[in-house]
Amino acid sequence: xRDFGILPRLYVVESLVAGGCxxxxxxxxxxxxxxxxxxEGDKIRVFADGAGEWLAELSSLSKRRVEITVxxxxxxxxxxPDIWLLFAPIKKTRNSFIVEKATELGIALLQPVITARTTSxxxxxxxxxxxxxxxxxxxxxxxxxxxxxxKLQTLLDEWDAGRRLVFADEAGDAAxxxxxxxxxxxxxxxxxxxxxxxxxxxxxxxxxxxxxxxxSLGPRILRADTAALATLSLWQAVxxxx
Amino acid sequence: xRDFGILPRLYVVESLVAGGCxxxxxxxxxxxxxxxxxxEGDKIRVFADGAGEWLAELSSLSKRRVEITVxxxxxxxxxxPDIWLLFAPIKKTRNSFIVEKATELGIALLQPVITARTTSxxxxxxxxxxxxxxxxxxxxxxxxxxxxxxKLQTLLDEWDAGRRLVFADEAGDAAxxxxxxxxxxxxxxxxxxxxxxxxxxxxxxxxxxxxxxxxSLGPRILRADTAALATLSLWQAVxxxx
Numbered sequence: 001x002r003d004f005g006i007l008p009r010l011y012v013v014e015s016l017v018a019g020g021c022x023x024x025x026x027x028x029x030x031x032x033x034x035x036x037x038x039x040e041g042d043k044i045r046v047f048a049d050g051a052g053e054w055l056a057e058l059s060s061l062s063k064r065r066v067e068i069t070v071x072x073x074x075x076x077x078x079x080x081p082d083i084w085l086l087f088a089p090i091k092k093t094r095n096s097f098i099v100e101k102a103t104e105l106g107i108a109l110l111q112p113v114i115t116a117r118t119t120s121x122x123x124x125x126x127x128x129x130x131x132x133x134x135x136x137x138x139x140x141x142x143x144x145x146x147x148x149x150x151k152l153q154t155l156l157d158e159w160d161a162g163r164r165l166v167f168a169d170e171a172g173d174a175a176x177x178x179x180x181x182x183x184x185x186x187x188x189x190x191x192x193x194x195x196x197x198x199x200x201x202x203x204x205x206x207x208x209x210x211x212x213x214x215x216s217l218g219p220r221i222l223r224a225d226t227a228a229l230a231t232l233s234l235w236q237a238v239x240x241x242x
Numbered sequence: 243x244r245d246f247g248i249l250p251r252l253y254v255v256e257s258l259v260a261g262g263c264x265x266x267x268x269x270x271x272x273x274x275x276x277x278x279x280x281x282e283g284d285k286i287r288v289f290a291d292g293a294g295e296w297l298a299e300l301s302s303l304s305k306r307r308v309e310i311t312v313x314x315x316x317x318x319x320x321x322x323p324d325i326w327l328l329f330a331p332i333k334k335t336r337n338s339f340i341v342e343k344a345t346e347l348g349i350a351l352l353q354p355v356i357t358a359r360t361t362s363x364x365x366x367x368x369x370x371x372x373x374x375x376x377x378x379x380x381x382x383x384x385x386x387x388x389x390x391x392x393k394l395q396t397l398l399d400e401w402d403a404g405r406r407l408v409f410a411d412e413a414g415d416a417a418x419x420x421x422x423x424x425x426x427x428x429x430x431x432x433x434x435x436x437x438x439x440x441x442x443x444x445x446x447x448x449x450x451x452x453x454x455x456x457x458s459l460g461p462r463i464l465r466a467d468t469a470a471l472a473t474l475s476l477w478q479a480v481x482x483x484x
Contacts, residue, residue: 080461080462093335097339100465101468101471104462104463104464104465104468105462105464105468105472106460106461106462137463137465138462138463138464138465139462139463140462176479176484177479177484178420178479178480178484216484217484218348218478218479218482218483218484219322219348219483219484220322220346220347220348220380220381220382221346221379221380221381222346222347222380223346223379223380226343226346226347226471229343229468229471229472229475230347230471230475230479233471233472233475233476234475234476234479236460237418237419237420237460237472237476238420240460241460241461242418242419242420242458242459242460242461
């Protein structure tokens, strides 16, 4: 068996067909030429949303530009389960962490949410770069979708009740996470509050919605990024594709 | 009910008794005086390993030094389940992340492991500071123990077979994580390899040990830090104290 798993793997926006030529961007050229010291004729893997993963060859290479020729398809397109993460932006490094880890853990869509105690912003351009890097790393074949930030109230008003919304409720009487999540199949969404949590009003609002399930993540207080990652791991393990 | 949960919470190494006076260190003095702008008479919470959590009052405060008087015990000492994390040091930020998140998720002991592909070191002094900060944040009453790095072979040679050792095996035929972990009660340990994974020889060695259980973490490739936190979350949810 030929092992292509060791070849570098890059995301491209172009459509992929055998024999097609693609110009990679400057940062990809730098990565392949300067960091990995690849030369003309070397092979890489490329993938694109909906096009699967393909073997490609570096057909010309300069400092600023790499042209590749697409050779053959290695894996057909596939996507993970329909699971969303709605998260209130927190500090910069922790936002990056959430975006990277959620992508690795197979999130389908990332939705920043503005809550009463949200004090941080998120840079959507950075988020795009981060999901691409994480998707390249984690061997997934699709990119998570990302949506512009929305207020919690707006999100709830416009919610499609066919998708269950799970939120980690620190208040104590919620069901243990794994038990609750085992009965919540896709489509599903996980909502994580900011540092400092939801306000009592927000918690009451959430609990009043028939499509919302509160869950408990144990006796210790978790940071928002930890709660996001833990809940997503649990869901993937009991109702997702693990 | 008096809500002490909003009071700042600091770890101290001293023993705690009602009426006792404790001098906090310079960084704690800075945190209380300059960051939080506390003044004499203000209350805080302190905790120490094995002594539980206590209410205390700032009895004198200067730029470099804070003296507190211990008032009354708020919570008696308790520890979480007997779960260890053995991890191969990776890049600096990712090590910090593992240490912080494992502490939040209730790890009892952190053991750095040197494997064949381990290329990074870990700063033990930094690790101490990180577990204290994370323990303060997460409301736990004990600190995780930390041990000096050991080679994988040494660890396995000296292993107490009464503690099951779980490792995330990327090779594919391992049991799904949640199913395997549900039957592995404390005492338990989770072993996570470096970026690049274990070598085939290390995997064979691990699988040859009767106390080792390989598990699978789904179809995507996870970074080492993601795998560590996902496994720990799952174990806490199905066999720990969540």
